[in-house]
Amino acid sequence: MADIRILDEKTIRISVGLEDALSMIREAESDLQRYAQEIVTIADKMPVFEYTSFCFYAYDSAALFEKMLGMDPRVYTSFSLDAPDAFFYALYGGMSALKSKAVALLKAA
Template identity: 60%
Template sequence: MAHVEIVNPTTLQITATLEDALSMVKDAAAHLEDFAEEVITICDKMPEFDYTYFCFYAYDTAALFERMLGIDPKVYLSFSMNAPDSFFYSLYGGMYGLYDLACGYLAKAR
């Protein structure tokens, strides 16, 4: 699980690793019915961030992120996240691997 440091009552510092990205991908794969829309959005929007940065809250794609953290960062006024490029590349690659399945799931659900 990512390291979450409460800097003060209003601020979090999050440190994520490659393993955290892999955990998010595995969780998405195991619960695709819950995360299909997030998978698709991450794949569609992450290229705009050059694959190495991503704002989960900009696109309402934070459920997997929050699940990985085990905490809801929205209860704090601010938070920052440090993660190596491998976190973002692996997250994108894993989500891209689930992309067609997620699209198929959503098509069936409609």
């Protein structure tokens, strides 16, 4: 489970691990219709960031991230994310595995 530390009224520090990536993948798979665009975006854009520096907010792809956190970190002026490479690689793999189903749903819509 993500560790969210509030440093002050404007700043939080978020730490996540492999289990958090797996949680995001399970959530995406459980509601492909809702997360289809986000799945495609994450799968397509993570390689641009060399997989381990991905910014969920750069592409409006943070719904899964926020679901895993249980909050919206944007209510703070500053937040940082500490995550092992395994978090990003697992997330990329999971989103890539779901991508073809997500693309089909988007085309059908």
